Amino acid sequence: MKIKTVRRSIQIFVFLLMFIVPVLNIFEIYFIKGTFYSIDVGSVAMADPLAVFQAIIASKSFTLTMLVSIIIPVMLVFIFGRIWCSFMCPYYLITEMVEKFRNKLRLKPNKPKYSQENLNKTNILRLLFLLVGLFVMGVSGIPILNLISAPGVISSQALVMVKFGYVTFEIVFIIILIVMEFFYYKFWCRYFCPTGSFLSMLGLNRMMKVKKINTDCSMCLRCIKVCPMVINPMEDGHSIACNNCGDCVDNCPDNHKRPTLKYVIK
Ligand code: SF4
Numbered sequence: 001m002k003i004k005t006v007r008r009s010i011q012i013f014v015f016l017l018m019f020i021v022p023v024l025n026i027f028e029i030y031f032i033k034g035t036f037y038s039i040d041v042g043s044v045a046m047a048d049p050l051a052v053f054q055a056i057i058a059s060k061s062f063t064l065t066m067l068v069s070i071i072i073p074v075m076l077v078f079i080f081g082r083i084w085c086s087f088m089c090p091y092y093l094i095t096e097m098v099e100k101f102r103n104k105l106r107l108k109p110n111k112p113k114y115s116q117e118n119l120n121k122t123n124i125l126r127l128l129f130l131l132v133g134l135f136v137m138g139v140s141g142i143p144i145l146n147l148i149s150a151p152g153v154i155s156s157q158a159l160v161m162v163k164f165g166y167v168t169f170e171i172v173f174i175i176i177l178i179v180m181e182f183f184y185y186k187f188w189c190r191y192f193c194p195t196g197s198f199l200s201m202l203g204l205n206r207m208m209k210v211k212k213i214n215t216d217c218s219m220c221l222r223c224i225k226v227c228p229m230v231i232n233p234m235e236d237g238h239s240i241a242c243n244n245c246g247d248c249v250d251n252c253p254d255n256h257k258r259p260t261l262k263y264v265i266k
């Protein structure tokens, strides 16, 4: 089975969950409640590590509950890397739908070409944006990065919409991102998203990475062409930009002959 089939199934499930959870809550079923900032499933609490980090800096204190709430997300990142982005984030699913729509309209591809120099610049810009955001947040005491967390905003808007029948002004942020996405390929995820950047940093030494395990590959470069993060999977599977989406593994034609480009766990 293709990794993308599993990935898409999980993405759709998570997307639907954003609407199912508030519906359950309306019927007073509270087994699961919350948004992608923080969600409770039974007695298990899970929170966005960046949201918790901001809360710790803003309040200059931390509680055991805060730390416990990030255990599962952080463990997932330590093992699988930034799979939140490629397998779960509702905004990432939207970017993939935008790309499909663009292809249907036969619009000129807006995906930049891979180059190591561009990759370095992209990584630096993302980290700088995160650092500046954390600095402003530390000075102002306002967790502003939550306001520009695409998955957080989308899930809280879904909750408000289902529970109260309207959306708030924050939806404008998501609309702007989607419109920009039509012109600049995955620009938010590749250049700016603080949530993704924070997870990248946590997953720097992740156990699961993409690796070329057979040097005798046909060098068709298909993996580079399909990589949504515009990196070279053959060399940069360890890069902080990789979100372990598996598209390169799915599309490597040499994998049909012998294991060539694969996920490896070390
Ligand atoms: S980078 Fe941000 S918006 Fe993009 S998939 Fe990751 S969390 Fe979602």
Ligand code: SF4
Binding pocket: 210, 226, 227, 228, 229, 230, 231, 232, 233, 236, 237, 241, 242, 243, 244, 245, 246, 247, 248, 249
């Ligand atoms: S290197 Fe492969 S797994 Fe990583 S983002 Fe690119 S296509 Fe996805």
